[in-house]
Amino acid sequence: MIHRHHTTMTCAQFADLADAFALDVLDDSEQQACARHIMRAVHQVECREALASARAVMDRLASALPVAGPSPGLWRAIESRLGLGTGSSNAEWL
Amino acid sequence: MSAPLPLTISAPNIEGCLTKFVAVVPTGPSDRARDRELLARVARGDVAALRALYDQHASRAITIAFRILRNREEAEDVVQETFLEVWRRSAQFDPGRGGAVAWVVTIARSRAIDRLRARTIAGKTIASASEDADGLLPTPPPSPAVETERRRDERRVAAALGALPAAQRRAIELAYFEGLSQSEIAAKTASPLGTVKMRVKLAMAKLADLLGDEST
Numbered sequence: 373m374i375h376r377h378h379t380t381m382t383c384a385q386f387a388d389l390a391d392a393f394a395l396d397v398l399d400d401s402e403q404q405a406c407a408r409h410i411m412r413a414v415h416q417v418e419c420r421e422a423l424a425s426a427r428a429v430m431d432r433l434a435s436a437l438p439v440a441g442p443s444p445g446l447w448r449a450i451e452s453r454l455g456l457g458t459g460s461s462n463a464e465w466l
Numbered sequence: 467m468s469a470p471l472p473l474t475i476s477a478p479n480i481e482g483c484l485t486k487f488v489a490v491v492p493t494g495p496s497d498r499a500r501d502r503e504l505l506a507r508v509a510r511g512d513v514a515a516l517r518a519l520y521d522q523h524a525s526r527a528i529t530i531a532f533r534i535l536r537n538r539e540e541a542e543d544v545v546q547e548t549f550l551e552v553w554r555r556s557a558q559f560d561p562g563r564g565g566a567v568a569w570v571v572t573i574a575r576s577r578a579i580d581r582l583r584a585r586t587i588a589g590k591t592i593a594s595a596s597e598d599a600d601g602l603l604p605t606p607p608p609s610p611a612v613e614t615e616r617r618r619d620e621r622r623v624a625a626a627l628g629a630l631p632a633a634q635r636r637a638i639e640l641a642y643f644e645g646l647s648q649s650e651i652a653a654k655t656a657s658p659l660g661t662v663k664m665r666v667k668l669a670m671a672k673l674a675d676l677l678g679d680e681s682t
Contacts, residue, residue: 391670392648392667396575397641397651427564428674428677429670429673429677430564430568431564432622432623432673433638433642433643434530434567434571434572435567435619435623436619436623437526441525441528442525442542442545443542446528446542447520447524450520450546450549454513454550
């Protein structure tokens with residue numbers, strides 16, 4: 373059970389939720405608790421491995437997506453929102 | 467009006483869609499290295515490199531966005547946001563956490579889920595935004611070698627999904643491909659929330675086992 377009010381999540385609790393956290397299918401409070409935990413537990417091998425395993429599965433699911441093309445004008449819309457032309461720089465964003 | 471795109475991914479559906487849509491999708495180590503180079507160039511402000519990434523990966527981004535939102539216009543908005551985010555955050559890309567295609571798809575999926583949940587909060591029903599797939603255009607055929615590898619990769623994933631018990635597969639389909647939260651899945655499938663959580667967990671563990679040796 374994850375307690376509210378920012379109660380510290382243990383590594384075991386995180387490992388139990390890592391798959392659902394990676395999938396972004398937890399309720400908001402649990403999703404945020406997991407995000408806080410992985411930020412704090414950056415050096416915890418168990419937590420990072422659990423998350424990496426889930427992300428590896430998601431990588432493979434991404435590769436299973438059937439694909440379809442966007443509208444011909446979509447790239448031009450992106451360029452327009454960037455306010456740039458081909459060969460320009462994104463330095464102002466960085 | 468033509469028949470809608472299948473919104474539930476199952477092994478047969480994946481194979482069916484593969485007969486309709488093709489795309490150039492990098493899968494091998496050299497492709498990953500090329501993507502890393504492209505992202506490095508994007509971080510230095512090279513719009514042509516961003517365009518190259520767009521040409522490679524926009525098709526998958528729009529597919530996941532459309533599956534979640536079921537609306538072409540919103541899905542294309544999500545793709546715009548996705549590549550603007552790639553432009554801004556390319557320097558933060560961590561190749562140790564997966565390839566560029568996974569990163570792009572993850573961004574698109576997250577943005578689509580944000581929109582889906584905002585739409586739900588606004589009181590709109592998912593069904594009201596439904597749209598057929600006419601706006602999703604087939605992409606040009608890739609080289610035979612790339613297409614062969616892509617199809618092999620997709621068959622592996624389809625087989626792994628097909629190996630899951632039906633209830634677990636459905637939970638993953640709703641979670642990953644349609645962007646529903648576990649609570650929403652529980653409501654949609656009339657299952658207890660705890661059961662849904664267990665199905666997602668067991669499905670992910672089995673997929674990790676089945677696909678783990680192939681994930682690099």
